[in-house]
Amino acid sequence: MSFASGTALPPPDFEIASAFPEVTWLRQAAAAGDLEALRGYFHGLPPGTDQAFAVGVVGEVEGVEHALRARVEAVPDDVLCLTLLGSRETEIGWAARTAARAEHVSREQFAAFHGHLRTAEQYLIRATALDPAADAAWAARLNTARGLQLGQNEARRRYRQLAKHHPHHFTGQARLLQQLCPKWSGTWEDAHGFARECMLTAPEGALNGGLVAEVHLEHWLELDAGQQRAEYLRQPHVHTELVESAGRSVAHPHFTRVPGWVVVEGTYAALFSLMGDTARAAHHFRALGNLASEYPWSYLGKPAEEYAKHRDAALARG
Missing domain, CATH: 1.25.40.10 (Tetratricopeptide repeat domain)
Known part of the structure; x- marks a missing residue:
């Protein structure tokens, strides 16, 4: 859509x-x-x-x-x-x-x-x-x-x-x-390390790279709301890892829409939106059409409200 x-x-x-x-x-x-x-x-x-x-x-x-x-x-x-x-x-x-x-x-x-x-x-x-x-x-x-x-x-x-x-x-x-x-x-060290290993060993275009986005969202959620979460997403390596992993998974030319793809696209849409990269967020929202899953949006608040708020803002700017 x-x-x-x-x-x-x-x-x-x-x-x-x-x-x-x-x-x-x-x-x-x-x-x-x-x-x-x-x-x-x-x-x-x-x-x-x-x-x-x-x-x-x-x-x-x-x-x-x-x-x-x-x-x-x-x-x-x-x-x-x-x-x-x-x-x-x-x-x-x-x-x-x-x-x-x-x-x-x-x-x-x-x-x-x-x-x-x-x-x-x-x-x-x-x-x-x-x-x-x-x-x-x-x-x-x-x-x-x-x-x-x-x-x-x-x-x-x-x-x-x-x-x-x-x-x-x-x-x-x-x-x-x-x-x-x-x-x-x-531990965060083990979780981030495992997610990256899964991404690097999987075929490009597979969903596995999306685990990098998932672990960043989990890490973000565990921090105190407000300044700590904002500072986490402002770290350059977080943005770099998200761009890289999206490029190896849902944004790769060989990607196919297998079960789980809506969750992964939504996780990238949420994270890029939260960090202010509305252009990339808009890309993932356009890929979704109006499809959604409870995760990751339940982490942000009421799922339907959060999805619509972030999507509408991203598409208006990106």
Whole structure:
């Protein structure tokens, strides 16, 4: 979508199916408990596809766990259903915990959260034992490792197992990156170093360079609002790294719009807008059209309001 000068801009569209129409079908099949249709979809994906995206879509569908539990009980070695059920149990657990900071989560919420994650672990461990190359199962185990606070070493071990078969797995890298941030007992040195390594080793035009933008946004968020955040974004190396990583990912001629691209484009749009580089921000907003995702805009405030405010200002100037 392009925006004509002088026309009212549409509101942001946070519906993931707008960017990937197959999401609607996946949700319908999952809601109906049509596991054979889901199996056909996953088996039809091209080799090397990051299956964690589609697994996550199914895992968000309320009630799909009933059909999956019945299938796993009847066929305990069904890797796909073990993975889908592990993802669903994880989703139920995170919903019980909520996205609040730990100090605002009750003991009862934590108990429910950890209970579902331990159940998910059982399914996912079985899935990766049966198929060590099951990318979505390993990626899901990075989520459970973080939620169960299994530590940096265990998270890295799980990522190494994933990377043996999928060395540039964007979802897995993004999940390990979260673990490497200080809020999950990591360090900024490790987080920035890992993001850069992912960018440099991935093919140019892949999403992986977007991890550099993600870690800068995470670092910015951890600083005190106001002067500290402004000073962080004024550092020349931050701008240089963002320009470089965008050029190797979403702004590269070989880039294709694979799942995750809306988040990455939005992260660049947000950061360039925050640092006052409206020309580059406008480039990423134009690439998005009116598509949006909750992250990164929820980090700035109310997502729809922040997206519209920054987009409208960037397009007016850039």
